[in-house]
Amino acid sequence: MTHATRSPVHRSEEEIGFVGLGVMGQPMALNLAKAGTSLVVWNRTPERAEPLRALGAAVADSVEEVFTRTRTVFVMLVNEQVTDEVLGRGTPAFAKLVSGHVVVSTGSTSAEYARGLARDIEAAGGRFVEAPVSGSKRPAEAGQLVALLGGDLDTVSKVRPLLAPMCRETVMCGPTSSGLLMKLAVNLYLVTMLAGLAEAVHFAEVNGLDLEAFNAAVEAGPMACDVTRVKIPMLIERDFIAQAATSDAYTSTRLIAAAARAAGVASPLLDLSNILYGESVDLGNGRLDMMSVIQAIEARTKASGSNVTSPPRPDTAS
Secondary structure (H helix, E strand, O other): OOEEEEOOOOOOOOEEEEEOOOOOHHHHHHHHHHOOOEEEEEOOOHHHHHHHHHOOOEEOOOHHHHHHHOOEEEEOOOOHHHHHHHHOOOOHHHHHHHOOOEEEEOOOOOHHHHHHHHHHHHHOOOEEEEOOEEOOHHHHHHOOEEEEEEEOHHHHHHHHHHHOOOEEEEEEEEOOOHHHHHHHHHHHHHHHHHHHHHHHHHHHHHOOOOHHHHHHHHHOOOOOOHHHHHHHHHHHHOOOOOOOEHHHHHHHHHHHHHHHHHHOOOOHHHHHHHHHHHHHHHHHHOOOEHHHHHHHHHHHHHHHOOOOOOOOOOOOOO
């Protein structure tokens, strides 16, 4: 049963491991440290751990040290391949590493991958919780993420309080893979919505409208939300410092598309968004914010001149 809970304040007395201090992982770990959690952290690029060290976290020299010192380890790594490499999955070292541990995966992967990783961890004598987070860098910094939980209910219940410094809410989605499928469903809405927002800003700009007035119009209406309050100013100012990277958005569209195909689900809006984010990556925007997708739309306008698309059919035009 799906169940949302506001995360209560919780201070862990035991040491907790955190592996992966990238755009999302670092602010998440920082919030744990600020809340008084005893942390042991590791990152592939060691300098990302220095802000954690300044807050009193122990910085491990290796992943093995993190697992030796802790029993619960959060993992926030960029993709499935890196996760396998860091955990030594497929090697004899993997079972020794994860045995007796709870591994909490907070990144976005395919549901199939999560099921396989859970089986391997459990076969080695460990336990697995999936907790992909909904939100980007700014909510991560503010401790306002939403964790979408999947796994054994007893294990999830023990992990859930540890998420409080990072997440304003946690949602129990079901058994392993349910959390990730929920994340993909939420992301389908997000990536298509933001591609539409970028297209709307482009439309307004090309038609000579004042973009500040466009922002005011959106904020005064039913479409206003936390996302528009962040993303519209980014589009107006052309400030594409990554809150959620375009390459990650593109990866997300591919994960969603694969899940849709596996379930026999049509995804026309997602499929077009996949193309647009891919075109933005091809323009060199991979590490810029996903709102750089507007540049892919602009490139289409430039390439096509005034005849960008066919006009709406008369019977569907509003």
